[in-house]
Amino acid sequence: MRNERPIIALDFATKEQVLEFLKGFDGSLFLKVGMELFYQEGPELVREINRLGHDIFLDLKLHDIPNTVESAMRGIAKLNVAMVNVHAAGGLEMMRAAKRGLKGSDTQLIAVTQLTSTSEEGMQKEQLIPVSLEESVVHYARLADDAGLDGVVCSVHEAEAIGDACGEEFLRVTPGIRPSQVSADDQKRVATPAEASRQGSTHIVVGRAITKASNPKDSYQQIRAEWSGQ
Numbered sequence: 001m002r003n004e005r006p007i008i009a010l011d012f013a014t015k016e017q018v019l020e021f022l023k024g025f026d027g028s029l030f031l032k033v034g035m036e037l038f039y040q041e042g043p044e045l046v047r048e049i050n051r052l053g054h055d056i057f058l059d060l061k062l063h064d065i066p067n068t069v070e071s072a073m074r075g076i077a078k079l080n081v082a083m084v085n086v087h088a089a090g091g092l093e094m095m096r097a098a099k100r101g102l103k104g105s106d107t108q109l110i111a112v113t114q115l116t117s118t119s120e121e122g123m124q125k126e127q128l129i130p131v132s133l134e135e136s137v138v139h140y141a142r143l144a145d146d147a148g149l150d151g152v153v154c155s156v157h158e159a160e161a162i163g164d165a166c167g168e169e170f171l172r173v174t175p176g177i178r179p180s181q182v183s184a185d186d187q188k189r190v191a192t193p194a195e196a197s198r199q200g201s202t203h204i205v206v207g208r209a210i211t212k213a214s215n216p217k218d219s220y221q222q223i224r225a226e227w228s229g230q
């Protein structure tokens with residue numbers, strides 16, 4: 001199901017920076033808490049952001065043996081976040097275990113396919129995967145679908161092929177979003193919010209184009225309007 005609110009990646013080091021950033025916004029937001037923030041501020045900040053009325057995508061990209069991932073997910077289930085992720089490369093059994101760990105919660109579970117900072121050449125040379133990047137991403141998406149997950153993290157460029165392979169209800173959460181004129185930084189597979197909308201992303205994740213903008217609220221509103229086709 002397509003979500004109209006871009007997910008803002010809260011890639012900050014401290015709670016104070018987060019609260020200062022959020023002061024500039026009104027209403028309920030969809031926010032991503034990733035490794036930088038979680039490893040420094042922990043679950044208490046997740047609870048606090050929840051109490052402020054925002055939805056949370058907890059981006060911890062779990063990738064470990066099935067038993068460890070299942071136990072970790074049992075803890076994450078108590079945080080009442082909207083969404084959490086694992087690495088699809090962890091395999092079918094690991095993804096099934098992650099899902100078991102979340103049993104009884106409403107948290108959606110998605111799997112990272114190939115990171116948006118990976119290029120086709122890098123994947124082939126470093127991971128020794130001898131297929132196209134799209135084939136690898138669609139393969140991981142099918143695996144996540146077989147494991148009963150709600151969707152995947154992918155780049156905008158693979159979103160349509162995943163919709164064809166796994167169905168339109170399967171979530172395609174796409175980072176690597178860059179409005180035209182904004183630097184790609186370390187991302188390799190980037191696209192604008194309008195392209196994401198056309199290619200069938202169900203969610204977009206935006207970090208630096210909002211958090212490092214001179215006016216984050218204006219940037220958020222422009223990106224949101226472009227994403228919703230206004």
Ligand SMILES: O=C(O)c1cc(=O)[nH]c(=O)n1[C@@H]1O[C@H](COP(=O)(O)O)[C@@H](O)[C@H]1O
Nearest residue numbers: 009034059115116153175176205206207208
């Ligand atoms: O799982 C993610 O959220 C993720 C997966 C991926 O393939 N690429 C990716 O960039 N991300 C995250 O999405 C955010 C993108 O940030 P910006 O490049 O600043 O917009 C970061 O917080 C990344 O950790």
